[in-house]
Amino acid sequence: xxxxxxxPPQQARARHTQGRLLDVAGALLAEVGIERISTNMxxxxxxxSPPALYRYFGDKYAVLEALGRRLMARQNDVLExxxxxxxxxxxxxxxxxxGDLLAENAAVTRAEPGAVWILRALHAxxxxxxxxxxxxxxxxxxxxDACAPHLAQVDPETLWARxxxxxxxxxxxxxxxYEEQRVSADAxxxxxxxxxxxxxxxxxxRA
Amino acid sequence: xxxxxxxPPQQARARHTQGRLLDVAGALLAEVGIERISTNMxxxxxxxSPPALYRYFGDKYAVLEALGRRLMARQNDVLExxxxxxxxxxxxxxxxxxGDLLAENAAVTRAEPGAVWILRALHAxxxxxxxxxxxxxxxxxxxxDACAPHLAQVDPETLWARxxxxxxxxxxxxxxxYEEQRVSADAxxxxxxxxxxxxxxxxxxRA
DNA sequence: TGTACATCAGTGAACGCGCGTTCACTGATGTAC
DNA sequence: TGTACATCAGTGAACGCGCGTTCACTGATGTAC
Numbered sequence: 001x002x003x004x005x006x007x008p009p010q011q012a013r014a015r016h017t018q019g020r021l022l023d024v025a026g027a028l029l030a031e032v033g034i035e036r037i038s039t040n041m042x043x044x045x046x047x048x049s050p051p052a053l054y055r056y057f058g059d060k061y062a063v064l065e066a067l068g069r070r071l072m073a074r075q076n077d078v079l080e081x082x083x084x085x086x087x088x089x090x091x092x093x094x095x096x097x098x099g100d101l102l103a104e105n106a107a108v109t110r111a112e113p114g115a116v117w118i119l120r121a122l123h124a125x126x127x128x129x130x131x132x133x134x135x136x137x138x139x140x141x142x143x144x145d146a147c148a149p150h151l152a153q154v155d156p157e158t159l160w161a162r163x164x165x166x167x168x169x170x171x172x173x174x175x176x177x178y179e180e181q182r183v184s185a186d187a188x189x190x191x192x193x194x195x196x197x198x199x200x201x202x203x204x205x206r207a
Numbered sequence: 208x209x210x211x212x213x214x215p216p217q218q219a220r221a222r223h224t225q226g227r228l229l230d231v232a233g234a235l236l237a238e239v240g241i242e243r244i245s246t247n248m249x250x251x252x253x254x255x256s257p258p259a260l261y262r263y264f265g266d267k268y269a270v271l272e273a274l275g276r277r278l279m280a281r282q283n284d285v286l287e288x289x290x291x292x293x294x295x296x297x298x299x300x301x302x303x304x305x306g307d308l309l310a311e312n313a314a315v316t317r318a319e320p321g322a323v324w325i326l327r328a329l330h331a332x333x334x335x336x337x338x339x340x341x342x343x344x345x346x347x348x349x350x351x352d353a354c355a356p357h358l359a360q361v362d363p364e365t366l367w368a369r370x371x372x373x374x375x376x377x378x379x380x381x382x383x384x385y386e387e388q389r390v391s392a393d394a395x396x397x398x399x400x401x402x403x404x405x406x407x408x409x410x411x412x413r414a
Numbered sequence: 415t416g417t418a419c420a421t422c423a424g425t426g427a428a429c430g431c432g433c434g435t436t437c438a439c440t441g442a443t444g445t446a447c
Numbered sequence: 448t449g450t451a452c453a454t455c456a457g458t459g460a461a462c463g464c465g466c467g468t469t470c471a472c473t474g475a476t477g478t479a480c
Binding site for chain 1: 421426
Binding site for chain 1: 240399
């Protein structure tokens with residue numbers, strides 16, 4: 001990794017190539033997994049030569065990092081939209097709509113090729129694990145921002161820890177939907193929402 | 208993978224070598240991750256030559272599979288002990304002691320070198336993902352066995368789905384403890400237990 | 415509008431390296447008498 | 448208890464292969480006048 005960052009693409013053709021490399025990488029993660037995927041394989045499937053990949057990504061890990069960040073940015077957009085809609089209504093409004101957030105997040109994941117495998121690859125690779133962690137912490141922070149004004153009496157660390165756990169469990173439930181066909185997505189989302197709701201309202205209760 | 212299974216070791220020396228290979232593999236998963244670990248690396252760190260590894264494991268995946276199964280067998284022992292203690296007391300007794308199960312499971316994970324990385328590697332490798340899935344389903348099945356006699360009025364699929372989710376969330380919370388230093392393990396376990404308890408008691412409530 | 419030039423996007427071929435795995439073998443341990 | 452033999456445990460050295468990455472280059476696109 002001599003060159004830390006690559007110049008961003010200038011032309012539409014280049015942006016298309018770069019996006020396709022990421023799409024292909026996601027699909028290959030699902031097919032062969034993190035320990036078999038290779039830069040040559042990604043380039044071949046995307047229909048470009050190996051050096052073309054290195055025009056956009058500093059090394060193999062940079063591809064996976066960009067893939068992970070793209071997915072998480074999309075999840076983040078969903079969160080921001082949800083916050084804009086429900087944060088003004090206070091804790092009660094947010095607690096009532098936890099299921100929406102879970103469902104919309106699941107829709108983003110479903111739309112991305114190999115999304116679950118991207119998340120798992122980030123999780124299983126020491127050099128990449130910080131990406132997912134930072135994202136979960138960011139989400140937690142945004143939720144704390146939204147809740148704290150209504151919960152002045154709650155210890156900030158307790159609030160953070162409770163929401164951090166909620167974030168982790170929400171993502172875990174989302175991931176489970178992709179491997180456990182025997183359960184219904186709607187039922188799981190409803191169950192998770194009904195588990196998290198009292199955890200949030202319980203904080204409001206302690207005056 | 209011409210040879211599906213290897214003969215189990217006959218001598219104490221061999222059992223020791225085999226166990227050490229697994230311990231080393233777990234430690235290396237934590238250090239370099241699933242996409243960098245190699246059979247030569249495992250053998251070298253264990254102080255044996257590469258062919259010695261192939262005496263005990265059919266191929267590279269068989270090492271990781273054995274590692275995963277060993278960890279899950281240990282988690283399973285904890286579950287069986289807990290069931291023996293609390294299943295006779297019915298739903299209420301089990302609901303009251305969910306925290307114990309989570310804490311004891313966390314202790315098993317903490318004792319195993321690289322445990323969290325083993326679980327993540329299984330999760331991120333298409334050829335190995337069935338192992339973790341089978342284990343979670345087995346745990347779910349045992350919990351259903353314990354709960355169903357007291358919940359004759361509950362639809363079996365609903366019971367299975369609810370407990371399957373509880374298992375997933377319990378393991379997810381356990382894994383979170385290893386990467387999120389900002390939260391206290393006891394608080395997380397207490398929070399998860401208090402989220403899962405009503406999910407279980409709620410089933411009993413619908414007469 | 416045409417053309418000269420600068421910059422961007424992508425290629426063909428190859429590099430050194432470590433991978434997973436195997437062959438033919440030696441040393442260690444257990445067993446029968 | 449000693450020894451001959453069978454089986455088990457582990458080694459040294461190497462194999463073909465695909466990995467991540469780079470070099471020197473060509474073709475495509477945009478820009479200035």
